[in-house]
Amino acid sequence: MAAAPWALRAASFVVVFAAWEYAGRLPVNPAFPPFSDTLVAAGEMVADLSLVAALGVTLWPLAVGVALSSLAGVAAGVAMGLSRRAEWLFVPVFIVLQAAPLAALIPILVLAYGVGLLSKVMTVCIMAMPVIVLNSFKAIRHAPSSLIEMGHSFLGSRRQIIAKVILPAASPVIFAGLRLGLAAGFIGAILAELLISPTGIGDLITYHQSVADYPKMYAAIATVIVLSVLFIGLLDRAEIALFRPERRSAR
């Protein structure tokens, strides 16, 4: 029975790829290539290094944006969770940012930050930051009061209660926010490359679309999805290794 989860996971991939292959072979649309063609195209793009070079370009604003959003976002969320004043001051800003349609904001970003790296980093931050901040804020605010009271009865200082009670209790939801933030950051990075100036993976998508090389276009899109899933998986592992001893032993 131990192999069952893996078998089911593998089965879900097989089913989706089989449906993709079938739809591509019908074809549902001459511009929709089968899975096998897309895989071959991805192989070609890895071999000629165009995919690797493009990823290098795309990952740069993504990494800077996500790192900034994670550090500043968790700090801001924790501050808002601990202080009512910080909450009143900042929560509305992040709720508005989360609700704003990013594609419509891009012209303003370009106006303010130009067409270079900075506007792409800002796009990633606008996508990733609100979800990280709001999750961190809720996580801190909803730390179990019984545990906090226990800390008080053991005469813990405020600093001790925050470091040893509130933050550990909040960490699962903070990490959930980071995972969502990372996924949103990927969306932001690709949107920026499609809407501001075509570079990296965004350039591969638009270029192969314009010369009608659809297998390569879908390979570029699929690469982003695979990479996003891989990074989120890695973050999950990191969380378990660093903060969740109970889940580590359960494995």
Add this chain to the structure above:
Amino acid sequence: MKAIRLARVAFATAALLFGLSVQPAPSAAQPVQVSLGDTVSVETLAMVIALERAKEKGVDYKLTSFAKEDLAIQAVIGGQADLGIATPYAVMEKTKAPLRGLFQLTHLVFFAVADKSIKDWKALDGQPMTFHARGSGTEAIGNILAARNGIKFGQRNYIAGSENRLVAMMNGQIKATILDLANKNLLLQKGGDKFHVLPGLPNPASDEILYATTAWIGKNGAKVDTIVEEYYRLWTEMAKNPAMIEAERAKRGLLKDQPKEVLANVTKFYTQGVQEGVFSKNGGGPEAVKSDFDFYVEAGHLKGPAGALKVEDYWTLGPLEKARKKVGS
């Protein structure tokens, strides 16, 4: 067993997701769906007037503007649109999509412009060059001109829109680029002392063509004939008297939301366009298609070799010949 049931549910869901992208083709009673890979503006006005005239002859239409030409082409391939206005050669070859050209609307009339410090093509060897987008018509022209002049460009930059490249030239951010007719004229008018035009290609290839799927052409012969005839009629009238476009626009109340200053330029735009050969004079034909093959193979959009490509695999010329006989030249 549970796993098999789960797999079935997953397969059904995935099939539904992929299947949903298939749209039923509109029935014959519905208006002809036209997909335009551009906004309706002064530049595309003549194309809309021809459709309006076809409507008066009983062929109703509905025009949809797409943000990108590639999406407009995909709408026709996917069956959501019947007629398209774009450059679909690469799509025709690579996807084996059953698309056929019907009428050549415009030529790729673009001009390589440079700062006067760059005297000729040779001086551009190894220098940065700015195009509209990777794989675009402007880059195709640049590649061919570079190859014919025995040079290689240095860094390639991309700025979408001739009007934006014009601004970059005026601001001194770039020293050489390729502009459309209107913006080339504006550049020389504003900075004729600083900029000049480098020699271009003698026979420009097709830019926008009217096209449809073979299935739709087969089922809608009468509609195709009427539409192609109206395009041919308007294009021959326009070649004789470009000012008629503004008269037709005013008569039909088109582009009413545009400011007066923009509308004041309609006649100028079409007069220059006819003079410089932006608008096709005869809607194309076998010779024009063959020269398109040469151009797009050289530009890398078609694999070729150009001599091996067949006109009938890319164009359905019957309706155009009928229109030519009926309207006369």
